[in-house]
Amino acid sequence: MKKFMFLAASSLAIIASPAMADDGVWYLRGNIGAGAHTDVEFKNSTFVGDAQSKTDPTGSIGIGYEFGDDSIFANWRLELDGDSLWTDMGSIGDQANSFLKLRTNSVMLNAIYDIDTDSRFVPYIGAGAGFIQTSVNAQAGDFLGTPGGGVVNNRACNGPLGSFCQARDKDSNIGVQGLFGFGIDLSDNLTWDTHYSYKRVMDDVDFDYSITGPRGDVLNQVGELDNVGMHSLVTGFRLKFGTSTPTYDPPPPPPPPPPPPKPKMYTCDDGVTKVTNRANCPAPPPPPPPPPPPPPQYFDCPDGSRTTDPAFCQAVVAPVASYNDCGASNVAIFNVPVNQTPKQMSRLGTMPEFGDSHGLTPAQFYEKLQARYNANATDRAYLNYLFKSMGYANGFTDANAGMFSEEVLPVGTSGMLGLGEAHHYEYSVLPSSDRDRQAFRIQSANGSVIHFMKTCGNYMYACN
Numbered sequence: 001m002k003k004f005m006f007l008a009a010s011s012l013a014i015i016a017s018p019a020m021a022d023d024g025v026w027y028l029r030g031n032i033g034a035g036a037h038t039d040v041e042f043k044n045s046t047f048v049g050d051a052q053s054k055t056d057p058t059g060s061i062g063i064g065y066e067f068g069d070d071s072i073f074a075n076w077r078l079e080l081d082g083d084s085l086w087t088d089m090g091s092i093g094d095q096a097n098s099f100l101k102l103r104t105n106s107v108m109l110n111a112i113y114d115i116d117t118d119s120r121f122v123p124y125i126g127a128g129a130g131f132i133q134t135s136v137n138a139q140a141g142d143f144l145g146t147p148g149g150g151v152v153n154n155r156a157c158n159g160p161l162g163s164f165c166q167a168r169d170k171d172s173n174i175g176v177q178g179l180f181g182f183g184i185d186l187s188d189n190l191t192w193d194t195h196y197s198y199k200r201v202m203d204d205v206d207f208d209y210s211i212t213g214p215r216g217d218v219l220n221q222v223g224e225l226d227n228v229g230m231h232s233l234v235t236g237f238r239l240k241f242g243t244s245t246p247t248y249d250p251p252p253p254p255p256p257p258p259p260p261p262k263p264k265m266y267t268c269d270d271g272v273t274k275v276t277n278r279a280n281c282p283a284p285p286p287p288p289p290p291p292p293p294p295p296p297q298y299f300d301c302p303d304g305s306r307t308t309d310p311a312f313c314q315a316v317v318a319p320v321a322s323y324n325d326c327g328a329s330n331v332a333i334f335n336v337p338v339n340q341t342p343k344q345m346s347r348l349g350t351m352p353e354f355g356d357s358h359g360l361t362p363a364q365f366y367e368k369l370q371a372r373y374n375a376n377a378t379d380r381a382y383l384n385y386l387f388k389s390m391g392y393a394n395g396f397t398d399a400n401a402g403m404f405s406e407e408v409l410p411v412g413t414s415g416m417l418g419l420g421e422a423h424h425y426e427y428s429v430l431p432s433s434d435r436d437r438q439a440f441r442i443q444s445a446n447g448s449v450i451h452f453m454k455t456c457g458n459y460m461y462a463c464n
Contacts (some may be wrong), residue, residue, distance in 0.1 A: 005258060007073045013229065013325050023067075023068030023069060023070060024065060024066055024067045024068040025065070025066050025181075025240045025241055025242050026063070026064070026065055026066075026240070026241050026242075027063070027064055027065075027066060027238050027240040027241065028061075028062070028063055028238070028239050029060075029061065029062040029063070029064065029079070029081070029193060029237070029238045030056070030059075030060070030061050030062075030236045030237060031059065031193060031194075031195070031232055031234035031235055031236030031237075031238065032057065032059045032060075032062045032235070032236060033058060033059075033150035033232060033233050033234030033235055034055075034056070034058060034232070034233055034234075035055070035056060035057075035085045035087070035230060035231060035232035035233070035234075036053045036054065036055045036087060036230070036231050036232075037053040037085065037087045037089065037102050037104070037228065037229065037230055037231075038053065038103070038188045038227055038228065038229035038230070038231070039051065039052045039053060039227065040053075040089070040100075040225050040226060040227050040228055041225075041226045041227060042092070042223060042224070042225060042226075043135055043204065043223070043224040043225070043226050044223055044224045045209065045221060045222075045223025045224065046157055046158045046159050046163075046165050046209075046211050046221065046223075047092060047138060047140060047154060047156065047157065047158075047165055047167070047209070048092075048093060048156055048157075048158045048419070048420060048422060049092045049093020049095065049155070049156050049224055049351065050093060050350055050351070051089035051090060051091070051092050051093075051100040052087055052089065053087050053089055053102075054087055054089070054090065055087075056085065056086055056087045056088070058083060058084065058085045058232050058234065058433070059084065059234070060081055060082070060083035060111075060197075060232070060234050060236075061081065061082055061083070062079050062080060062082070062287060063079070063080055063081075063110075064077050064079030064080065064081075064110075065077065065078050065079075066114075066240070070102060075113060075114045075115075075116055076111065076112070076113055076114075076122075077111075077112040077113075077114065077126075078109075078110070078111060078112075079109075079110045079112055079126075079128075080107070080108070080109055080110075081108055081110060081128075082105070082106065082108075083105075083285075084103070084104070084105045085102075085103070085104050085230055085232065086101070086102075086103045087101070087103075089101060089102060089300065090103050091147070091156070092138065092140050092156040093155060093350075094150055095140065095154050095155055095156035096143060096152075096154070097140065097142075097143040097154055097158075098138075098139065098141075098154060098156040098157070099138065099139055099140075100136075100137070100138045101137040101138070102134065102135065102136065102137075102228070102450055103134070103135040103137075104132055104133065104134050104135075104199075104230055105132070105133045105135075105229070106128065106130060106131065106132040106133070106177075106178050106230075107130045107131055108128040108130035108175070108199070108200055108363075109128055109129065109130055110126045110127065110128030110177070110179070111127060111128065112124050112125070112126030112179075113125055113126065114183075115275070120184055120185040121182060121183075121184055122182060122183045122184075122185070123180070123181070123182040124176070124180065124181060124183065124195075125179070125180045125184065126179050126180070127176070127177065127178050127217035128177050128179075129174070129175070129176045129177075130173060130174075130175055130177075131172055132172070132173055132174075132175035132199060132201050132228075133170060133171070133172045134170065134171050134172075134173070134183030134201065134205045134225070134228055135169075135170045136167050136168070136169050136170070136171075136205065136207040136209030136225060137160060137167070137168050138165070138166070138167040138168075138209070138245075139164075139165065139166050139167075140154055140156035140157035140164075140165045141154055141157055141163065141164035141165060141166075141227070142154045142157065142161060142162050142164070143260050144238065145342050145402075149340025150389060155419075155424060157211070158422060159211050159213065160213060160214055161214060162210070162213070162214030162294060163212065163213055163214065164212040165209060165210070165211050165212075166209060166210055166211075166212075167206040167207050167208070167210075167223065169208045170207075171205045171206050171207060171323070173201045173202060173203045173205065174201075174202045174203070175200060175201050175202060176199070176200055176202060177197050177198060177199040177200070178197070178198055179195050179196065179197035179198070180195060180299075181193065181194050181196060182194060182195070185409045188206070188240075189236060189239060189240040189328065190238070190239060191237065191238040191240070192235070192236075192237060193235065193236055193237060193238045194233075194234070194235040194236075195233075195234065196231075196232070196233050197230075197231075197232050197234075197306070198229065198230070198231055199229060199230045200228075200229040200230075201228040201229065204220055204224040205224065205225040205228050205238060206223070206224055207222070207223055207224075207225060208220065208221070208222055209222075209223055209407045211223055215256055219312050223252070226325055228336065231461075250377075259373060263276045264276065265355075266278050266281075266299055266438075268281035268282065269281065270282065270284075286337075289445055290352055296400045305351075316372050318449060321462070322352055322449075323413070323462040323463055323464050324336075324415070324448060324449050324461060324462065324463040324464070325463060325464060326338050326414070326415070326463035326464060327463075331389045332388065332425075332429070333385075333386065333389065333416055333418075333425055333459070333461060334376065334416065334448065334461055336415065336427060336461070336463055337427050340427060342414045342427045342428050342429045343426060343427065344428075344429045345428050345429060345430060345431050345436075346431060347431050347433070347436060347455075348430075348431060348436045348455040348456045348458070349455050350456075351419045351420040351456070351458075352420070352421070352456040352457055352458065353418045353419075353420065353421060353423060353456065353457050353458040353459065354368065354369065354372060354452065354456075354457025354458070355368075355456070355457045356455060356456065356457070357440070357452070357454045357455075357457050358410070358435070358438070358452070358454045358455065360454075361400040361429070362401065362404035362405055362406060362440055363404065364401075365404060365440050366399065366400070366401040366404050367401070367454065368457075369383060369396070369399075369452075370396075370399075373396055375396070378421070378423070379423075380396070382423045383395065383396040384396050386459065387399060388452055389448070390442070390445060390446060390448050391445030391446030391447075391448070392442035392444075392445050398445075399442075403442055403443040404441070404442055405440070405441050405443075405445075405452065406438070406439070406440060406441070407438075407439055407440075407441045408434065408437050408438050409430060409437045409439055409451065409460070409462060410437075411430075411432050411437070412428070412429065412430075412432075413429070413430045413437070413460075413462050414429045414430070414462070414463065415427070415428070415460055415461045415462040415463045416428075416459075416460070416461040416463075417430075417453075417458055417459075417460055417461075418458035418459040418460070419458065425459075430453075430460070435454075436453070436455050436456060438453070438454045438455070439451035439452060439453050439454060440452045440454065441462060448460060448461075449461075
């Protein structure tokens with residue numbers, strides 16, 4: 001990052017130097033405000049789950065060159081800026097005894113275009129590239145439950161019972177940013193500057209971490225953090241050096257009005273009479289009589305009757321869907337703990353098993369499962385277990401596209417819901433939104449009713 005700062009500063013000076021003969025100026029900028037990291041997700045590590053950012057204070061400083069009106073780069077600015085953001089992401093995957101804290105330091109070289117409004121208010125847009133250093137501080141571990149309840153396996157640390165995962169590392173990556181804002185000239189050299197920016201790390205953030213087993217053995221690993229980005233809204237000041245007060249010339253007076261035009265002539269509908277006012281045209285002949293009304297149109301009702309108005313059809317009540325009976329089962333993923341209160345899900349998609357499948361036909365979703373089955377040993381074992389539990393002796397190899405259909409589950413449907421690529425599960429109640437209740441239903445061989453939710457690709461063992 002230090003090499004990039006030197007190269008960026010050198011580039012800024014080299015590019016700006018040919019413009020020193022015009023009326024361009026150098027400036028310093030400082031801003032403070034609020035920022036937040038984007039929601040992130042752990043990949044390829046024993047850390048499992050995602051984390052949601054909170055808003056925290058942030059600051060930004062910059063040095064730049066504003067090209068003058070006589071330059072070929074008029075209205076453009078070249079700016080080297082740096083900022084820093086600390087955020088406490090809270091728990092990992094909503095699990096107790098876990099946390100993630102992020103710190104990002106960035107250095108960007110930006111090209112900014114000022115939109116000329118011929119006033120002291122100047123909006124602008126810009127984009128840049130540079131380096132972003134990300135510091136990862138994460139921790140998750142198993143913990144003692146209620147008195148007498150024993151050790152609770154923390155799903156945020158995917159290890160043997162009694163494991164403890166810890167990460168404290170830094171990684172630097174190429175980053176890009178986009179920004180927009182406005183400046184208000186307060187004096188000759190001082191501008192009030194307010195802008196929003198979004199930065200994005202262009203690659204996964206690698207970090208070293210350790211997992212301590214129940215016997216105290218320590219294993220060092222390398223994991224990845226996906227979707228690291230930053231939002232910030234800041235305000236401050238730009239201080240220019242060597243500029244003069246801009247002048248705003250009043251607009252010139254309007255030109256004199258043109259002479260009145262010659263009267264325009266109109267040809268009436270009869271094709272012969274010409275007038276200066278259409279109201280003076282002779283009356284047109286009366287229109288022909290209207291055609292006779294069309295014969296009545298009949299509609300077939302679902303109950304076999306016919307009517308001229310579909311509103312009079314008797315409503316046909318669809319049969320109520322029948323699902324599994326909630327209760328104990330020797331199949332783990334069908335074993336519903338009815339003595340516990342199911343978790344009400346507010347939305348799906350935070351811990352997907354097979355990913356968003358909206359827009360796929362049942363046959364295409366079958367092909368998606370087949371591809372995951374062939375590519376991943378964990379998915380293959382899981383799908384074989386699931387389809388054998390549905391009564392298919394050979395597991396997923398007995399499946400075909402004709403066994404898949406589409407269905408929307410009712411509001412309030414509960415049952416065992418799959419969680420994440422590790423294929424955990426939890427007694428849950430589906431969200432109320434129609435989108436999160438759309439599913440693919442799979443025909444079983446033993447009468448069990450199994451769905452895959454379209455929003456996240458997670459299996460659902462719905463029960464009454």
